[in-house]
Amino acid sequence: MALAPSGADTAASDVERILGHQFRNQRLLEEALTHRSAAGAGRGSNERLEFVGDRVLGLAVAVWLAEHYPREQEGALGRRLAHLVSQPVLASIAEELGLPALLSVAPGEARAGVRLRASVLADAVEALLGAMFLDGGLEPVQRFVRAKFGVTMLAEAEPPKDAKTALQEWGQARGMGLPVYDIESQAGPSHAPLFVVRVRIGGEVGLGQAGTRRAAEQAAARALLTRLNVS
Incomplete structure (x- = not known):
């Protein structure tokens, strides 16, 4: 082998x-x-x-x-x-x-x-x-x-919410509308890309990075929720 x-x-x-x-x-x-x-x-x-x-x-x-x-x-x-x-x-x-x-x-x-x-x-x-x-x-x-x-x-007594869903609900509860996700950069070789994504909602901004766009969006949402002290 x-x-x-x-x-x-x-x-x-x-x-x-x-x-x-x-x-x-x-x-x-x-x-x-x-x-x-x-x-x-x-x-x-x-x-x-x-x-x-x-x-x-x-x-x-x-x-x-x-x-x-x-x-x-x-x-x-x-x-x-x-x-x-x-x-x-x-x-x-x-x-x-x-x-x-x-x-x-x-x-x-x-x-x-x-x-x-x-x-x-x-x-x-x-x-x-x-x-x-x-x-x-x-x-x-x-x-x-x-x-x-x-x-x-x-470990999860209640069904967990993914970060993007939680951020969307947080914004809607405050009349902010939907979060907007943008790719800040994409680097690395094709077999190991690295996406950096920015999320914006109501004047608040979060950044996240991961190997796929979807995962980077989740990371950005998670980072913003953490900064906002939203559990």
């Missing part, structure tokens, strides 16, 4: 232990841990698995939430789901699992700190879930989700 030149079998075993799943197809595991900067020469990146994992994660979390909160309606369940599959939550789980050290990235990107970017870590979690699904079906994904997302889910 190419994700660790020496001790490759040990590295694979460590990842499988972390995930609670032993892969029948080791190439899926290798691909899930390969950042696009390290792809090439017959080695695929984790983008395709991330695409699958995003959908699988949503399904696994939705089923779990429906079981755990039998009296909540779609809107409340949707807010819980959006929070649990959000970039900050996924990145936090990746850090807890020790994924930054296991990701295969190009040397230049490694020196630039790509392994620590929230967007890259969140993508890696989704890619691993996609790999687990293709290798063993939904059951190992559900086990992982329930084991690793439980603390985050139970």
Whole structure:
């Protein structure tokens, strides 16, 4: 397995232990841990698995939430789901699992700190879930989700609101209208972009940055809510 030149079998075993799943197809595991900067020469990146994992994660979390909160309606369940599959939550789980050290990235990107970017870590979690699904079906994904997302889910007694929704409601309650989001800048290579977004509402301004425009908008809204002491 190419994700660790020496001790490759040990590295694979460590990842499988972390995930609670032993892969029948080791190439899926290798691909899930390969950042696009390290792809090439017959080695695929984790983008395709991330695409699958995003959908699988949503399904696994939705089923779990429906079981755990039998009296909540779609809107409340949707807010819980959006929070649990959000970039900050996924990145936090990746850090807890020790994924930054296991990701295969190009040397230049490694020196630039790509392994620590929230967007890259969140993508890696989704890619691993996609790999687990293709290798063993939904059951190992559900086990992982329930084991690793439980603390985050139970920490929210009430369905959480995403930052953009909370800021919009704050502004509307004060007759300010809707927040306006603008891209201040976009930098970095195509495989690791960095968006900086400015949000304006009622004379108040917040800035946020992330690897996607949507995540940067959430970060900007969150920053402004924090400055306004809005919980």
